[in-house]
Structures are given as C-alpha cells and as structure tokens.
Amino acid sequence: MNAESPLAVSPAPLELHVPEPAARPGDAPDFSHLHIPPAGIVPRPATDAPESSMRELPYQLIRVLDGQGKAVGPWNPKLSAERLRHGLRTMLRTRAFDERMVRLQRTGKTSFYIKSTGEEAIGVAQAFALNRDDMCFTSYRQQGLLFARDWPMVDLICQIFNNRKDRLKGRQLPVLYSAREAGYYSLSGNVGSRFPHAVGWAMASAYKRDTRIASAWIGDGTSAEGDFHYALTFASVYHAPVILNVVNNQWAISTPQAIAGGNEATFASRALGFGLPGLRVDGNDFLAVYAATEWAAERARRNLGATLIELYTYRAAAHSTSDDPSKYRPEGEANAWPLGDPVERLKQHLIGLGEWSEERHAAVIAEAEEEVRAAVKEAESHGTLHSGDDDLESLFEDVFETMPQHLRDQLDELRSIG
Amino acid sequence: MNAESPLAVSPAPLELHVPEPAARPGDAPDFSHLHIPPAGIVPRPATDAPESSMRELPYQLIRVLDGQGKAVGPWNPKLSAERLRHGLRTMLRTRAFDERMVRLQRTGKTSFYIKSTGEEAIGVAQAFALNRDDMCFTSYRQQGLLFARDWPMVDLICQIFNNRKDRLKGRQLPVLYSAREAGYYSLSGNVGSRFPHAVGWAMASAYKRDTRIASAWIGDGTSAEGDFHYALTFASVYHAPVILNVVNNQWAISTPQAIAGGNEATFASRALGFGLPGLRVDGNDFLAVYAATEWAAERARRNLGATLIELYTYRAAAHSTSDDPSKYRPEGEANAWPLGDPVERLKQHLIGLGEWSEERHAAVIAEAEEEVRAAVKEAESHGTLHSGDDDLESLFEDVFETMPQHLRDQLDELRSIG
Amino acid sequence: MSSMNMVQALNSAMDVMLTRDPNVLVFGEDVGYFGGVFRCTAGLQAKHGRQRVFDAPIAEGGIVATAVGMGAYGLRPVVEIQFADYILPAFDQLVSEASRLRYRSAGEFWAPITVRSPCGGGIHGGQTHSQSPESIFTHISGLKTVMPSTPYDAKGLLIAAIEDNDPVIFLEPKRLYNGPFDGHHDRPLQPWASHPAGEVPDDYYRIELGKASIVRPGKACTVLTYGTMVHVCLAAVEESGIDAEVIDLRSLFPIDVETITASVARTGRCVIAHEASRTSGFGAELGQLVQEHCFHSLEAPIRRVTGWDTPYPHALEWKYFPGPKRVVHALKSVMEN
Amino acid sequence: MSSMNMVQALNSAMDVMLTRDPNVLVFGEDVGYFGGVFRCTAGLQAKHGRQRVFDAPIAEGGIVATAVGMGAYGLRPVVEIQFADYILPAFDQLVSEASRLRYRSAGEFWAPITVRSPCGGGIHGGQTHSQSPESIFTHISGLKTVMPSTPYDAKGLLIAAIEDNDPVIFLEPKRLYNGPFDGHHDRPLQPWASHPAGEVPDDYYRIELGKASIVRPGKACTVLTYGTMVHVCLAAVEESGIDAEVIDLRSLFPIDVETITASVARTGRCVIAHEASRTSGFGAELGQLVQEHCFHSLEAPIRRVTGWDTPYPHALEWKYFPGPKRVVHALKSVMEN
Numbered sequence A, B: 001m002n003a004e005s006p007l008a009v010s011p012a013p014l015e016l017h018v019p020e021p022a023a024r025p026g027d028a029p030d031f032s033h034l035h036i037p038p039a040g041i042v043p044r045p046a047t048d049a050p051e052s053s054m055r056e057l058p059y060q061l062i063r064v065l066d067g068q069g070k071a072v073g074p075w076n077p078k079l080s081a082e083r084l085r086h087g088l089r090t091m092l093r094t095r096a097f098d099e100r101m102v103r104l105q106r107t108g109k110t111s112f113y114i115k116s117t118g119e120e121a122i123g124v125a126q127a128f129a130l131n132r133d134d135m136c137f138t139s140y141r142q143q144g145l146l147f148a149r150d151w152p153m154v155d156l157i158c159q160i161f162n163n164r165k166d167r168l169k170g171r172q173l174p175v176l177y178s179a180r181e182a183g184y185y186s187l188s189g190n191v192g193s194r195f196p197h198a199v200g201w202a203m204a205s206a207y208k209r210d211t212r213i214a215s216a217w218i219g220d221g222t223s224a225e226g227d228f229h230y231a232l233t234f235a236s237v238y239h240a241p242v243i244l245n246v247v248n249n250q251w252a253i254s255t256p257q258a259i260a261g262g263n264e265a266t267f268a269s270r271a272l273g274f275g276l277p278g279l280r281v282d283g284n285d286f287l288a289v290y291a292a293t294e295w296a297a298e299r300a301r302r303n304l305g306a307t308l309i310e311l312y313t314y315r316a317a318a319h320s321t322s323d324d325p326s327k328y329r330p331e332g333e334a335n336a337w338p339l340g341d342p343v344e345r346l347k348q349h350l351i352g353l354g355e356w357s358e359e360r361h362a363a364v365i366a367e368a369e370e371e372v373r374a375a376v377k378e379a380e381s382h383g384t385l386h387s388g389d390d391d392l393e394s395l396f397e398d399v400f401e402t403m404p405q406h407l408r409d410q411l412d413e414l415r416s417i418g
Numbered sequence C, D: 001m002s003s004m005n006m007v008q009a010l011n012s013a014m015d016v017m018l019t020r021d022p023n024v025l026v027f028g029e030d031v032g033y034f035g036g037v038f039r040c041t042a043g044l045q046a047k048h049g050r051q052r053v054f055d056a057p058i059a060e061g062g063i064v065a066t067a068v069g070m071g072a073y074g075l076r077p078v079v080e081i082q083f084a085d086y087i088l089p090a091f092d093q094l095v096s097e098a099s100r101l102r103y104r105s106a107g108e109f110w111a112p113i114t115v116r117s118p119c120g121g122g123i124h125g126g127q128t129h130s131q132s133p134e135s136i137f138t139h140i141s142g143l144k145t146v147m148p149s150t151p152y153d154a155k156g157l158l159i160a161a162i163e164d165n166d167p168v169i170f171l172e173p174k175r176l177y178n179g180p181f182d183g184h185h186d187r188p189l190q191p192w193a194s195h196p197a198g199e200v201p202d203d204y205y206r207i208e209l210g211k212a213s214i215v216r217p218g219k220a221c222t223v224l225t226y227g228t229m230v231h232v233c234l235a236a237v238e239e240s241g242i243d244a245e246v247i248d249l250r251s252l253f254p255i256d257v258e259t260i261t262a263s264v265a266r267t268g269r270c271v272i273a274h275e276a277s278r279t280s281g282f283g284a285e286l287g288q289l290v291q292e293h294c295f296h297s298l299e300a301p302i303r304r305v306t307g308w309d310t311p312y313p314h315a316l317e318w319k320y321f322p323g324p325k326r327v328v329h330a331l332k333s334v335m336e337n
C-alpha cells in the first residue's frame, strides 16, 4: 500500500519493552534519575485561572519546605504555629498507631494491617485543608485523616480486632474502615472501585445545591483501572466538585510505578486530557500538601470543578503485613528517598520557627504511644480476633435492608446444623 | 477543620453542570465556537523527537489542504498524483457503497447498515499510510479501509445479506465484518472492546520480533470506556507499536462530544498523561490524515512506541439506519461543518494540480456505482436476508474449536423439535 | 387509566417518581434530550430539567459507579444501560460495590439505585443486542433482579424498584415494548392496546418486588417463566391443549417460592422457560429449587425450554429463540411421564 | 517425580510450557520479578526472561484484553488475576470478547488464553479475597472453567488449559495451595507431601479437560463437588460412615455428564457441595442436570451444601464456610428419604 513510504523497506525487528525499576535487592538504592526541583519556584495560579494557563503545573513539583526547613514561595499556606503543631502531633499519633498495630499483628491479635509510614502528611494535611463534612473516599493508606478528624482510636482498633464493638460487625478485613460521621467512606478490598463514587457523590452534592465537596485517593498502581478513567471523565464533563488524588508512593506491592506508566509521564499530567488542573506535589511536605489541597478545595467549592493532585511520595513500609519488600526492592530505599520524611521535615520547620523542640517532640511521641496503648487496652476489653461471641444473625443482616426469607432460612440452617 | 480557610465562610451553593451542544433542532447550525486554524502552520517534529518537545501538538490542528485546495506546510506528504487519484477513487467507491446499502436497507434486503459519509478520508488515507499486513482494529465506520485494501465488495454484501456466501455464517449484524486476510479484525456490537486488543496484538508483534504494527479506532463517545484507558496504559508502559485513533465526529448517536469531555480538552490531549505524542488532525483532509498516520506508523515501526491521533471530523449521516438525527441536531449541520467534505476537498486539490476534472469525477462516480450494482447483483445470487437455506449446524459451530457433546445434543433438539 | 405500551408505562413510572421525589434523577447514554434509543425517557428532560434527566458518557462502569456515589449521598438514581449486553462493563461496580456497600459498612452506606436495561432477542439485533444476562445477577447476594412482562407490571414494578433501598437490576424484554409477543414471529404484531395489561393507571402505584403472578391457572402442570417467554408460554399452552398453570415470576430475586412450590405441589409437573442460554441459566436454580421443595410431588422430570448454549445468532434468530413449538414439546413430554 | 504442593505444581506447569512453546508468555500483577503474591510464578522471569514473564498494570480488564489481542496474533498468553474476586473488572472482556471471538468471526480469530486465579476462602481473607465466582463463567457460551483439587491435577489441567485453543478460566482454590484442607480449620495443616496427589511428574503431561475423577467410589449416594470441597466431602463421608461416591468434577465446563449420571443412576441419591453462594451457584445447574437425566433413579431430593447467600464475612469465616458438619448433615438427610 505505502510503496512510497520509506519504512516499507525492510525495517528492523520490533522488540517488546518491559520497564524495570532502577534498583533491585542487592543493588544500592538509586534515585539519581529523579529530578527534584528546589522548593518555592512553582507559581501559584488563581483558582479560577483558565486551565490552558496551567498546563505546566503537572510537570513541576510543588514544594514549600526547603532543605533547611524554611517555608518558601507562593504556595506557602502560612499556617499558624498552632495549626502546624496540631499537624505534627496528628502525624505522630498516626505513626504511633501504625507501629503498634503491626506489633499486634505479629502477636496474632489481628490478622492483617497496613501502615502509612512516610505518607502521613497526605491523610493529615489534606484533612486539615478540607471541611469536616466533606466526604473522603480513601484508599487503605490515609488513616491519618481519621486522626485529623479526631475519630476515636478505640473504634478503629475494635474494627481491627473484629470484636464485639466493631461497628462493621466483623465483616471486614482490618483497616477497611467505614466512618460516615467522620466523612470517611466505606472501604473495600478491591482497589480503585470507590474512586468514581466520589465523583457521583460530588455530583449529588452539586445537584442538591449543597456546599460539601468530595475527595478521593487512589494509588499509582491502581490508576491503571478503568475506574480511574471513569472518575476523570465524569468529573470533567459535569464539573464535579471533587479532588482526585493519586498517591504515587513509587510501588504497587512489588510492582514499580513504571508499570503504571510513571516512567512515561507524571500522574498529574493525566489531568490534561480532561481539561482539569493537575498539581504535582511533594507528598512529604506537609505545607505543600496542605496548600495544594486548599487550592483544589477552593476551586471545587467555587463550582469551578475538579482538580487532580499527584502526591509524590514513597511507601516506606511493606505493602501490608502480608508483604516482604526485601524480596523486590533494595534495602534502605526508604532512607534514600530524596524527599525525606514528612514528620522530620515538619518538625525541622517548627523548630526553625522556634515553635518546637526535641523535648516537646519526644513528649508528644510518648503521649501518642500512651494514647494508643490505652486505646488498645480499652478495645481489648471488648474482645480480640476469634474471641468467640459469634452473632450468627449478623452474618445475614444488611445484605438487604430487610432480611429476606431465604436468608432467615439459611440462618436457621446455620443455627441448627453449624 | 479549616477555620483559617477563607471559603469555610458560607460559600455559595454548588450547581450541577450538564453540557449541551451549541444547537438543537429548530436552531441554526452553529460552529462559531470552533477555532479552525489555517492549514500548514503546525510544525512536524522528527518521529524520534522527545515527547516533551511535542506537547503543543494535541492542541493544534494538523491541516495540509488550505481553503483553495492547495497542499501547504511541513505535513504535506507529497503524494504522487497517481496515489491521490487512487485515494479519491477509493473514497468515491466507499461513498457509492454506503449509499447503495442504505437504499437496500430501506427496501428490506438487509436489516441494518452504518454509513461513513463525511469520514471517508479516515479509513482510506489511513489504509494508504499503513502496510497491507498491519492489523486494523476498527470501529464500524472505517469501511473505506477495506476498499483501500481492495477487499471484494461482494464479500461485504454477502455479510450484509447474511446469505449463503456470508463468511461469517449469518452470525453477525450487518457491517460487523471480519476479514483477517485484509488485516481487518473481527468487529462486535460492543463499542470499544477491541481497542486494547490492538495493543495486545502489537505487543505480540514486538514480542515475536515481527515488523507489523497495529492500528485501532474508537469514537469520541466511546473514549469514555475503560477499554480506552487500558489501551493507552498498556501502549504507554510497553511501548507497543500501535496507532490509537479517536474519531471525533462530534456525535455519539444523539450525544454531543461534550458529554465525553470534548468541551474540556481535545481528545488528542489524552495522550499527554501517558507520555505519548498526540496529534490532532483535520479528519476531512486526506493529505493531513495520510501524513499524520504515516508519521505515527514510522514511530511505531522504529520501535518508538504508540501515538494517539484525534481525527477531527463530522458524522454527516445518521448514526445508523436505526437512527433519525433530526430528533436531536439541527438540520443542515453537516453542510455547515467548517472543515467541509473530504471528497470535495481532495477533488478540488487534484483539479488545482491539473490532475483531475469534473468529467473524470463524474465518470468515476458512475463507475463506482456500476461496480456496486454488479456486486449487489452477484451477492443477491447467493441469497438475501431470510432467504432460507438454514444451516442449523452452523448455529452450534465455532462456539468452541470442536463442538462439545451438549451442543450436539442441542443441535439434535433443534432438528427434531424446531 | 390510559392505554400504554411498555415504553410509555416505563416512561410514566419515571415521570411519576421524578415528580414525587426530588432525589430521583435519571441518566444514561442518550436518555437526555433525545429520550433514549427506545424512547423510554422521551420528554422527561424537557419536563423535569437538564439536571434531573441527562446524557451520560459511554461508560457503563462509570454510570453505575457514579450512581452508587449519588446513592451514598442520598439520591435515588435511575440509570439506563442502553442494552443489557452492555451491562457487563459495569459488572464489577454492581457486584463489588452496589451489592456489597450496605453489608460491608454495616448499614452506614447503601446504594438505592435502579439499573434499567432492555434485554432479550426477537428484534433482529444479533449477538450483542439480544442477550438475557439475568441469571448472573441472581447469583450475587445483595442485588434484586426484576423482569416485567406487561405495561401494567412494568410501571408498578419500576416504581417499587426506584423506591427500594437496595440496588435493583430492572430488565425490560425489548421485544415486548410494543406488544405481547407470543413467539409467532411470522404473524402480525399485537399491540398492547388490545391487551388488558395495556391499561395502566396514570398515577402512582406499586407492585411489590418478590411476588409472582399466576397468569393462567391450571391443573395439569406448572410453567415457570418470565419476560417475553410468558406470552410464548401462554400461546403454547393454548396450542397444546394442556391445562397448564403459567406463572410469571416478575421478580427473579427475591423469588416467590411459595407461589411456585404451591403450584408444583398441586400439579406435580413443571416446565421452566427462559430465553437465556441453558447452562447455569436461571432455569437451573428454579429447577433445583422446585426439586428441593417438591421432590415427593414430582411425577415427571422438570424440563427446561431455553435459548441454546451459543451466542445469539443474527440470521438464525428464530432458530435460537425458544418459540412455542419447543414449549409445546416440553409440555407434552412432562405430561407423558 | 517430585513432591510438590499446588503452588509448585502450577509453577512447574508454566515452566514446562514456557520451555516447550515460544508462544507461551505469562503476565499479571506482581508475577514478574517478585513471582506473584502466592509465588506461583517464582523464578520464571529469571529463567525465561523479562519479555516472557512480566508484571502488568493493575487493570484486570486490560490484562485480559491485551491477552486476547495477543491470542489473536497467535500467542498463548497465560495471565494471572491476583484474586478471583478481581476478575470482575475483566468480565466484559471475557464474555463479550474472549468467549465470542471465534464464533462471531466464524473461526478467523480466536483467543487461546488461560486466565489463572486463586479463589475460595478459608484463609481469613475477608469478603474480597475469598469468593468463588465459577458459576457465572459456566453460563457463558465459549468459556471453559476448570478447578483442580490436587497438585497432580493442577499441573496436568493447567498444561491442558494452556494448550487449549479456547479461553479457559482456571480457578485455583487457594486454601489448597499448601495442603489438602479437609475443613477442620482447628486441626493442624496437612502438607501435600503426605498426600499421593502431591507426587507430581517433573515433565510434561496433561489431563484432558472435561473428565471428572471418582475420588472415592461408593454405593450409597453420589457427592458432586470440586476444589477445596473435594477434601471436605471426603472427610465428611468418612465421618458419616455412609458409603458415598465422591466425584471431583475438576472441569465445570465442559462437564462430564456421563460420569455424573452413571453414578447417580447407581446410587439414586445425590449431594452437591460447593463453597460459592447457593442461589444460582453451579450446584443449581448440577442439580437440574442430574434431575433431568436421572429422575427415575432418584430416591431422595438432591441436596446442596454451599456458602450462604451473603458476602464472605471476615470474622465469621468458619460460619460461612460449608464445613464437614454441613456435608454430613446433607449426606444423612439424603439417606433418610
């Protein structure tokens, strides 16, 4: 057909490209390919700036805290010292909770847990930038949000223990919380499938002329699901008041972000094809995360539509307690992460401001550990995993609003046969 | 939570945005909002240029034929007059075929047909820019490709008639062709679901160190399906040698392209989030379509990966013979389309070159009509719809490679009971 | 009361609910300005406004997903999937989300959504405009599945589905949109106007989900069926001269076990008819259910009359469709034993 | 011959096929460098190279879709879906594409793909790591569905599935990966090393799809089962003291009707056991099939022992799981009649 086309003449054979991360076990951690720009250099457009004026943002990296822990540049949200201390305290509480839960899992008190280590700024700072009644459609790694919203630790531990006081009646794997009162939407084991629910919820809020907005989180790996595409499409078409966050923590279990396309483009740039602003943010910088979220929330609340935020971070812990990252990534990769640790960075900032000290820090950690310990104790008083007390009826409730006859029959079967 | 955030103070209520097209029945057609840049102004990068240097392309419109029908600018593929005439003839054959099939449908000789009127440059010019053994994963509106590859009209009509010579054994709705020898992949009624097959096929070609590439087509409306996202993701990650085309013909049945996000961004810009080049092309400009496809094919064949092409055009006919567009769009919209008609524009170009005339044009139309007439006649000699000859066995064949026992039993049941 | 075909009855149900409940909204592909490819939503956007009845992107998974999110907010979305064949891209959202939300959140969130979709063949639609996927939904705990066979039932059941606080798959046998098709495709179309169930109240009424309807009482055997096949079976019963009881299930889940078992206990014989493919079709569940409950009353094997275990072919549509001949044959065969 | 658990047997099947056939390739989430979350592909990338065994994006629909495209090209992709619960986003690709491609193109294109996925509960995985979706696949014309219950069968069936020119859903009961679990979760784990079917040839062999295996001959009644429940039923039969014949179907589709009906014709009684939910589970089809073929031999109603019609709960996993007690009860009840 294309006799005139130059390449019709014996081209070289094709070859299948399969990307790999820069380092694997046995190698030294290698982040030399990452380009980390200095803090403070990315301009902050007005929230009603036209999308066409913001197309560079997805390729930049919004950073506020510089190497010395100073807050610089137009994205500095200028939070009060009181708010900053509250943020730091909340991250520390989150971290203390995570640490303790993993230890409980090791002792068999629960079957499963997922830590957010290294990503605490995300759940916490984003919760700070939202209103408490904005609905959050999280993945399993934004537990900081619940602590920021002062949700009782005991309640979470009861879910993790699947005990008598578990509001989810033992039905869910640990950490797949639901807390409507905290604006925390029901989680499921399937990744990604709640991401477009946030858009529907936000559309409903707009439909009802409400003022509440929605926010949703998805992992770098999970962005490959169709649900991600649905969410962006519907958010774009109907100008849904929603914040769509991609938490790029470099890994999806053992799979590097390259397998989700991360070597080819930033995840923030997925926004461009939908005419949405795409912000790429240093996810370990509490101030930057807060500022970007506040900006996106303002857009949403002013009925200017959705924003996609890529939170650039690193999953410092194992994927879950079922995972062993030494099998697939080099030792010490978390420590080599060029954007540091969110807790350390905010601490440094506050100390630089003269608003914090090593002593206060140590005291808050001790306090947080004590808080968790007390919560565990209280939760344990309501039972731990497999501690009996089987409420057989609850197995059949809530499948439907009212229990249909065939489920009553099956409950009878279970009761009489076992 | 955000006591410091300005918008916590009584924001105005949200409102749900539902986009509408500029004109509806009763209105005058209105394309005044479209920005149509002049031909020849878009630069043509080298096929191995870095993606980061090509990020303006999705927002431009590659056009070669100017208002006077002259070929201008760096995208001019400089085709020989012979090739251009062949292209024009093939578009005219496609159009003659479409016209005749719709008339046959009206007389009840077939139940269904789909025209490509106004979009003929796409199937035809793109086939010209590909090798004959490149595999094409089309939608139902690129029949021009089959004529460009000299696939026998009789064969297509036998499928449309579901007659004795229908190679698809009457199993498929008319126009859902399959023609492996023509590099034309099996169609299905589901929209979009073959789009990622093209990527898998291209990955296989690369895996086998073959030199063949794949090309896939999807409609503006269908780009909202998850399959579109899968295709872009896998093509991006594995550098698949594939061309991914979005045919933006402004409508999806009665639904304007705005409902697929077309008012928010160009479909070509979907490429950006995957680090792929995105070309936006005047789909009614044979030369521009050829040039863009040739460029993308060269990239794919040089193992440089995939390209997304948005073909900007207008669906001049009804969606299908089951559709009545006067119910949802203004009369005369096709004629008002600012990019004209692909046949007229190539004709004007050839006449300008002194390589064509009104007389030759009329003669080729007459020839094409005669060719179709003869093909219909021959196809009719093999039967038309509902002309009996039921091959009951064929109903049960090809469900599996070999017919399992339960299907033999069901065949017996059908034979004995009816 | 008005004479309505099934399309008009469905339209009326949505109209009534849009009027009564500001939390009801309707969206789907082509349902807005145009009113749907089968015209079921014609006029609703003009009457209720663009925010309440609108077009959706061609993304069935996205349609169901956003509906679930709206449901969680407190709305009652009614979505249309253009053909039941195209529900499948939304299958994960229906199974993993809509049907599981209430259980996993212990009642904190739920998805009171209605998913309407035309199903079944007999309109020369070929493989992908003819399928009847109901059986796979009945396997999913947390979903309800409904299929009406008349305009009267369609409106009453759709209103009940919209008001239901659980997700409902509402399948509309498209071959019945315009008339009560009895399977004789070579005879002239019967309009609904000449059928008593084509008389439909203009206002609100509901038919409880989970109640079957005995559309023809009889003593000799029981025919369990739904959708288009209700009319095919009625015709076949007349042709066979066998005094069969024909039960229109209307709701596959919840299923009206009492009506079914009471009938088979009386007749001792049972034929099950559906248009969907046989293997693991809903007839399998019905057969096993009847067998479990009525084993000692059964005088003959339960017979299934179904579509074949093949895709729905285009040209040989009527060889695939389980028409009256096959039903008559099954009736005779259960009577012989 | 080596002693292998089921994971090793599956690994060996893929290793053998990667070695024999350059058109075989393996991909899926985490299957490359890491070797899969259940380690089924451990070592295969290191041995066969990154182009032949690699990680895929988290997009089950995309995994199956690209596999279909590769199949159309002429490859034999073997893909892993990390948990059977996550097959659903790929359901449309399996139903509308993989299973229909050959038929609609009249044999021009086909999809010789194998979709492996761990299914079933008993590992404390909660609602979305425990489901058994087999029944919905058996309703789809054009798909084959297989579920092994031993390492020996797993390897032979997987090789047959990979060589098959039709799409095969290959479900692996994950609770059996490490040992033949009999349902007594409070007793110590049995390793495969102590089970005869844990002895597995190192080289190529195949077990034809569509052949059931009588794992315990008996005269009093027939037990139809597959996957984990094979071992549960065997244990229950011993406990009950009833001389039941236990049939491991191995392949749900194609189904070995002869072996099933010959057995029930002999025993006159039948229990069906599966872990999936009851309503419209594969037990429905099995029950109706037996009833159609063996009506006159049946001396008691066919009983189903299944998971409940609820999601798979986390804490009450063992109240959901259809353990030996329930099987014994069903055996006794069919013997009473």
Ligand SMILES: Cc1ncc(C[n+]2csc(CCOP(=O)(O)OP(=O)(O)O)c2C)c(N)n1
Binding pocket: A139, A141, A189, A190, A191, A218, A219, A220, A221, A222, A223, A247, A249, A251, A252, A253, A315, A319, D029, D058, D082, D086, D089
């Ligand atoms: C639909 C679905 N597919 C696959 C899985 C298995 N799975 C659980 S978590 C996970 C990785 C997710 O990675 P990412 O999205 O990057 O989030 P992260 O864990 O890094 O926060 C996978 C594959 C799942 N739970 N659901």
Ligand SMILES: Cc1ncc(C[n+]2csc(CCOP(=O)(O)OP(=O)(O)O)c2C)c(N)n1
Binding pocket: B139, B141, B189, B190, B191, B218, B219, B220, B221, B222, B223, B247, B249, B251, B252, B253, B315, B319, C029, C058, C082, C086, C089
């Ligand atoms: C999965 C699926 N959903 C819906 C449909 C119904 N349908 C057929 S064509 C069409 C419109 C497609 O529009 P577009 O993608 O713009 O292509 P065009 O017809 O304009 O070429 C729709 C909604 C379908 N065939 N398949």
Ligand SMILES: [Mg+2]
Binding pocket: A219, A220, A221, A247, A248, A249, A250, A251, A252, A253, A315
């Ligand atoms: Mg990740």
Ligand SMILES: [Mg+2]
Binding pocket: B219, B220, B221, B247, B248, B249, B250, B251, B252, B253, B315
């Ligand atoms: Mg279109």
